[in-house]
Amino acid sequence: MRLRRTKLYLPGNNPNMLLRGHLFNPDGVILDLEDAVAVSEKDAARILVRDVLRRGDFGSCEVTVRINAMDTEFWRTDIETVVPCGIDGIRIPKVENPKDIALMDEALSQIESKAKIRVGKTLIFCLLETALGIWRAYDIAKASRRVAAICPGGEDLRADLKTTRSPNSEELIGPRRMVVLAAHAAGVDALDTVFADITDDAGLRRESEWVKQLGYQGKSVIHPNQIPIIHDVFTPTAKEIEQAKKIVEAAAEAAARGLGAVQVDGKMVDKPVVKRAEFTLQRAGLKAGGEK
Template sequence: MNGHLRSMLSVPGSSERFIGKARDVPTDAIAFDLEDSVATADKEAARRLVASVLPDFPADGRELWVRPNALDSGLIEADLDAVVGPGLHGVHLPKADDPQTLSQVDHYLTYLERVRGLAPGSVRLMAWIESARALSQVEQICLASPRLDGVSLGSEDYTASLGVRRTKDAAELSYARARLANAAAAAGCAALDGPEADFRDLPLFERQALTARAVGFDGKFCIHPDQVALANRAFAPDEREIARARRVADAFEAAGERAGAIAVDGAMVDRPVYLRALQVLGGR
């Protein structure tokens, strides 16, 4: 999965209006939310609504995820029972504070796949890293289940667990972003940056996305459709990057297997630079 989810749009599972609007948003993934955006009194109705729309919701190349309630909420079993089936790509698990949480949910999914005739492992997982405790074990969490496609940084909950305030420059997230991105890369899964609550401040969202990309993130969680295009652009190479990568790849390959380092555009190019160019070009 690593690298293909530039944007994931969160849609409140209790809102038919927002679900309807999401049908045409050009995001890479949609996450129907049963957790934070749904009031306690509306949980059961949201579960029924999401379960009813999932089988026929137009994917159009997008992945369809559900964020259930947390493992310790007493609600996740009913959430998974309602939504696991045709049309569901995966479960975006909140409050994944330790590897055991991933293992337990993996067991639930294995059972549901078996009784519903789904291919083993077909329902994927992403884990929300939302606390200092989770971040301290993120390397183990990234290896806790073969279903795991990626990890996401829950910025608000994480900073709350630290007892610090969220700021516009997000300096308080620097360590968490770097460690999470490194753990994801080491495990071969994706890293998704957390949401920006001020959905009207699009320049701020774009700056955050570019900062996250610079430290190794693959995409960003969006809470408003207007953020999606910015995420898609921020986490994709621009024309200059692609042209430079093509020159590097072509020159290195033309030099042959014995090339150690060559010069391209006045800069040294060795094998790590060449491999990075291939990543930009989509693994050519």
């Protein structure tokens, strides 16, 4: 299982952040060619991002690039430039149509093949930033085997919903629930949007706890200071890990003896409980497996 608790956005035309962002130890970095880059700087950012990717010094981070949306003139050049560098994935903004994902899959395969990269290596992360995108979340997640995660939008989605930001983001409750349901039904990760107020640590913790409870695997991050808070929320505690180990071990023992259920600390443990315990261990990095 790949940990995706935090994915830090790095502005694509900012050498300082591009070269140093991974040092803050997020689980992943997103080199951003989209909103963080002015239209007049797309060309220069693309070259800079390409060269930073070629250097390839990102520690253990999952490396993705947010390309420009597929209704712009930039996206093809974006992928032709960054995919041959051997990145882990691309993040596509404003996805609304499963057919676009199929088209992207094909385009990626061609580039990978030409660059002698394993076809299928480059994963797709879909940003669903419109009502239509959210509505079609499941079909989008199933449109290609490359899709690793779907993510609800923030500000763009609010605008499309003709609403504004409220203190507790009530306006995004429905979309967030739809995305997490679609993600798990499709077998991909659900990754939450950014928390925009970088000075409100308590608000970030509250929101992270809430989306974790909904079933999200992590959040996008716009400031390095947000990383430890989100990691703290999404990392199982020592007590949770201990309990999970007990359950998994007891289940394995029961299976070896041909038993279906077993007791742990006086409580019946059946399949869903074991599954949850395995997931806790995966999240703690103590067990392999899980989603791509």
